[in-house]
Amino acid sequence: MMQAVRLHEIGGPQNLRLDEVPVPRAESGEVLVRLRFAAFNRRDVFITQGLYPGIDLPRIIGSDGAGVVDGTNGEVVIDPMLGWGDDPHVWGAGASILGMPRDGTFAQYVAVPRENIHAKPSHLSWEEAAALPLAGLTAYRATFTRGELKAGETVLIPGVGGGVQSFALLFAKASGARAIVTSGSDEKLERAKSLGADVAINYREFPDWHKKVGRGEVDLVIDSSGGDTVAKSLSVVRPGGRIVIYGGTRREATFALFPLFWNHVDIRGTSMGSPQDFRAMLDFVSEHGVHPVVDRVFDMSDAASAAERLAQNDQFGKVVLRIE
Ligand SMILES: NC(=O)c1ccc[n+]([C@@H]2O[C@H](COP(=O)([O-])OP(=O)(O)OC[C@H]3O[C@@H](n4cnc5c(N)ncnc54)[C@H](OP(=O)(O)O)[C@@H]3O)[C@@H](O)[C@H]2O)c1
Numbered sequence: 001m002m003q004a005v006r007l008h009e010i011g012g013p014q015n016l017r018l019d020e021v022p023v024p025r026a027e028s029g030e031v032l033v034r035l036r037f038a039a040f041n042r043r044d045v046f047i048t049q050g051l052y053p054g055i056d057l058p059r060i061i062g063s064d065g066a067g068v069v070d071g072t073n074g075e076v077v078i079d080p081m082l083g084w085g086d087d088p089h090v091w092g093a094g095a096s097i098l099g100m101p102r103d104g105t106f107a108q109y110v111a112v113p114r115e116n117i118h119a120k121p122s123h124l125s126w127e128e129a130a131a132l133p134l135a136g137l138t139a140y141r142a143t144f145t146r147g148e149l150k151a152g153e154t155v156l157i158p159g160v161g162g163g164v165q166s167f168a169l170l171f172a173k174a175s176g177a178r179a180i181v182t183s184g185s186d187e188k189l190e191r192a193k194s195l196g197a198d199v200a201i202n203y204r205e206f207p208d209w210h211k212k213v214g215r216g217e218v219d220l221v222i223d224s225s226g227g228d229t230v231a232k233s234l235s236v237v238r239p240g241g242r243i244v245i246y247g248g249t250r251r252e253a254t255f256a257l258f259p260l261f262w263n264h265v266d267i268r269g270t271s272m273g274s275p276q277d278f279r280a281m282l283d284f285v286s287e288h289g290v291h292p293v294v295d296r297v298f299d300m301s302d303a304a305s306a307a308e309r310l311a312q313n314d315q316f317g318k319v320v321l322r323i324e
Contacts, residue, residue, distance in 0.1 A: 003324065004060045004107035005303040010050035013307030018300055021060070024103060024111040031114050032070040033078060037130035037297075038105040038321040039064035041163060042249065045310050047100050056101045062321070063098045065105030066120055066129035076117040078105065079278045080134050088274045097134075097272065106303060108323055115275065121286045131163075131292040131318035132285065134272070138246050139167035140281035141273035142222050144175075147244045151176030153219035156236065158229050160197065161188040164246065166293040166317040168222045169195055174288035180218065182209050188316045195293070210235050224249055230267075231255035239263040246270045293317025300324060 002023045009015050026032040044061050046052050063080035082102065085092025098104050098112065120129045142164070143149050155172045157165050160181035172179045173196035180199040181192045189200035201209040210232035221233040224247025233243055234255055243265060260267065273281070284290070295315040298306035299322050306319050 002108035003300060004103075005062070005300060005321075006058045006060050007048055008058045010048070010055065010057075013045060013048050013304045013311055015048055016061070016304045016307060018303070019058075021107070023109045026070075026111040029114055030111045031117060032109055032111050033065065033067045033076060033117065034070050034109055035065045035067035035105055035107065035323040036126045037066055038062045038323055039131045039134075039163075040306055040310055040319040040321065041134050042247070042310060043097070043134075044099065045307050048307060052100065054101050059100055060103040060105075060107045060110075061099045062104035062106035063134045064130055064318075065110060065133070065323075066126055067323070069117065070109065074117075075120040077120050077129050077133055077282075078110070078112055079116045079118060079137065079275065080105075081137065081272045081275070081278065082113065082116065084272075084274050088276050091271070091274070095272075106300070106321060106323075118278070118282055121282060123286065123289055124291065127294050127297055127320050128292045131294050131320055133278075135163040135318060136167050136281050136285065136292065137273040137278050138271070139164045139171055139222075140284065141277045142244045142246050142270050143168050143171045143220075144280075144284075145273065145277055146268050146270040147220045147222060147242060149175060149177050149220050152178075154178040154180060154217055156180045156182075156213065156218045156221045156233060157197075158182045158203070158221070158223050158233070159184070159225045159249075160192045160200075161185065161313065161316045162224065163315070163318050164224060165222070166195075169197060170290050170293070171284065173197075174284070174290055180213055184313065191293075191316050216241075220244065222246075226250040226253045229253070234259040234263075234265065237263070237265055240265070242266045242268060244268045244270055295319050297322055
């Protein structure tokens with residue numbers, strides 16, 4: 001038997017419970033990983049709230065994890081993107097994400113397809129390695145594969161405290177770009193500046209934060225907050241610039257079409273990333289010595305409080321779970 005954090009019913013983070021369940025069996029083509037640390041994504045909170053398709057309960061949630069392949073010394077991180085398919089441009093019909101509907105990483109063991117394990121970057125601690133997979137993959141594809149960010153360009157990263165956005169900042173700075181960030185908290189803005197953000201604006205203090213950014217100053221916007229962020233971004237992105245969207249925390253966005261078509265702006269959607277993106281992300285992180293931003297580490301027995309921290313937007317970077 002093993003310990004695992006399972007969601008029993010929809011209703012919020014308080015419905016996460018530490019249970020004793022059987023150790024999963026690795027089927028043919030799979031490996032069993034003894035997890036050391038796991039990490040939260042907004043997705044896990046959305047699942048507890050019923051805001052995700054295909055929820056099947058009870059289920060061990062969690063997409064991020066790092067650990068040791070059972071019976072070996074192989075230290076690995078897990079790519080949570082399952083069955084991406086053959087086309088690197090877009091996932092196929094069989095694609096899914098570890099942690100729903102398939103049992104995830106908030107457990108002592110997880111069984112995953114062999115092709116989803118990769119050597120843990122040696123410069124990372126276990127906590128940092130566990131923080132990397134889903135948000136690192138999503139940010140890498142948004143920044144480079146879809147966003148085509150180049151050295152010397154300016155990228156706008158709204159809501160920099162988010163898990164994915166913290167990686168977008170790290171990746172942008174490591175690649176020699178200039179970064180303008182926003183956040184609802186001065187403390188998070190200070191943290192972002194210490195990580196290299198060139199301009200930092202509080203969107204609560206300045207609801208018209210876009211007026212503090214020069215018209216046409218931005219080459220690329222990377223967003224998941226939705227709401228009025230897209231309209232405001234359209235007023236600062238340069239003619240011919242790009243807006244990459246990987247999420248919609250505030251569900252919908254309304255914006256005028258004129259600045260979009262008049263300025264030949266590309267709006268591009270992206271989700272997770274291909275196996276090629278994951279490998280490129282690991283190479284980039286190793287080559288540039290990138291360390292994920294770990295916000296706080298919680299014990300498995302305290303998973304509900306960890307999820308609540310995300311639900312309240314209190315974190316900067318990644319909330320990590322210690323697997324005993
Ligand atoms: N499509 C995909 O593959 C994919 C992958 C990962 C995530 N996502 C989606 O992307 C979103 C972020 O995920 P995450 O795990 O990084 O979430 P997270 O760590 O919970 O980050 C959410 C952040 O959103 C920011 N935010 C909230 N309201 C905002 C506003 N009015 N303006 C600007 N920023 C605002 C906050 O930043 P501050 O605290 O700095 O204010 C908050 O910390 C979620 O909707 C998630 O479902 C999609």
